[in-house]
Amino acid sequence: MNVLLCPDSFKDAVSAEQAANAMANGIQRAAPTATIHLCPLADGGEGSLDALIAATNAERRQLTVQDALGRPRQASWGWLSEQRTAFIELAEASGLQHLTPDQRNALHTTTYGVGELFLAALDAGATKALLFLGGSATNDAGAGMLQALGVKLLDHNGDSLPPGGAALQQLATLDLSTLDPRLDSLEVEAAVDVDNPLLGSRGASAVFGPQKGASPDDVATLDQAIGHFAEQSAQALGRDERELAGAGAAGGMGFAARSFLNATLTPGIEMIMQQAKLPNLLPDVDVVITGEGRLDGQSLSGKTPIGVARAAKRYGKPVIVLAGSLGDGWQACLEEGVTAAFALADGPMTLEDALPRTAELLADRCESIARLWLAR
Incomplete structure (x- = not known):
């Protein structure tokens, strides 16, 4: 399994780098021999x-x-x-x-x-x-x-x-x-x-x-x-x-x-993906996992997961988005190269409960994704 992890930050919870590291921990639990590329991103805002x-x-x-x-x-x-x-x-x-x-x-x-x-x-x-x-x-x-x-x-x-x-x-x-x-x-x-x-x-x-x-x-x-x-x-x-x-x-x-x-x-x-040389990483990976705090219809205006999905689509790579929440209109993202999207919560919880668990939830979701990928 060759995976590219390129999340944005999850606001008020973890930085993009922390998110990528948490994702990598989850992948390694399910696939210790996986090749993992970390490429934390942002879309021009804080981070x-x-x-x-x-x-x-x-x-x-x-x-x-x-x-x-x-x-x-x-x-x-x-x-x-x-x-x-x-x-x-x-x-x-x-x-x-x-x-x-x-x-x-x-x-x-x-x-x-x-x-x-x-x-x-x-x-x-x-x-x-x-x-x-x-x-x-x-x-x-x-x-x-x-x-x-x-x-x-x-x-x-x-x-x-x-x-x-x-x-x-x-x-x-x-x-x-x-x-x-x-x-x-x-x-x-x-x-x-x-x-x-x-x-x-x-x-x-x-x-x-x-x-x-x-x-x-x-x-x-x-x-x-x-x-x-x-x-x-x-x-x-x-x-x-x-x-x-x-x-x-x-x-x-x-x-x-x-x-x-x-x-x-x-x-x-687009600017940050170029500086991070993300296009150079895409040809050789099997799957791309990205994410940020919220995925919704407004994400199409230039948010990180959509930028990643559009870039990966040119190489025919599947893209999975992990989001703190899925808001109105998120399904439109599927037309932009997103293969699947999942909310992080593993049960009913308030935002106050979810924020301190963001790294844990990212790792858990990525472990599940890796297990599903290996079971293909």
Whole structure:
């Protein structure tokens, strides 16, 4: 039995690497002589940095940056010196996971810390940066990041705007003359796990704002404010990226990355699979096992199990998905190369009961899969 294990993380339970190791333990219980390849993955959200560092042996560096509320925090970033490439994960600086539910305030949270990570990469001599967008606590369309990189966002009095997306309503002057000139020589590839535009009913504020603490009134305020920012940006840059698929990723960071950093927007799972050299592993394996916390109809928009299934389908390899839960519309995943999908629970249990048992349940399900495979 030759098996490839390439899960994403299971949120609030285990990292992708821990999930892969648990899966391997289960396989080995049933098939001690199995050949097992571990390839932990992510789709551009939190955990992407860990997955890439594990895949590439990049150096992990630390930097004190501002978090989404402007507080100091230690953020990690990755550095491949021989390729002069930086790995920057938005969630490390401005992630929702760093805020308690009562601290979430989409009107005022900022991406300033992401800009500080970019400055560290430039100081190191980076010529390329992979930016992972996902898991953000922000809805400022990247304005905070731009301020850290030197852009002046001024109100009618000539004062700098305060942090947050709501403040963009007051934007009167967008001054790019002080933008760090080193960015002209930096190739940026931004990993996104959604295809939403910046504005409207499918935009950053309407779709993702509520999970970041935005009320219906806040959503309307934010959509108007970042719409004003987009209009000012279009006038300053001579192009308008607000309808770009992925512009709404990470509270509009996709828009800023494309507009001001000339970034290429790429599905996160595609980028990470390439960096992890997953396509090189697929031809020789018998079966692929992947998974994440939830599989449902929304997984088709770029989540890890579907990216893996689509890649494996090109080689005719069966793909089994293990998920914390199977939600509405998960059956559509069967059309994308998923052979079978199973929920982890081995009986009735609450989420609180299931989370600490995630590694155990992954091992048990993989043991059963291995036994079934050997019995063919």
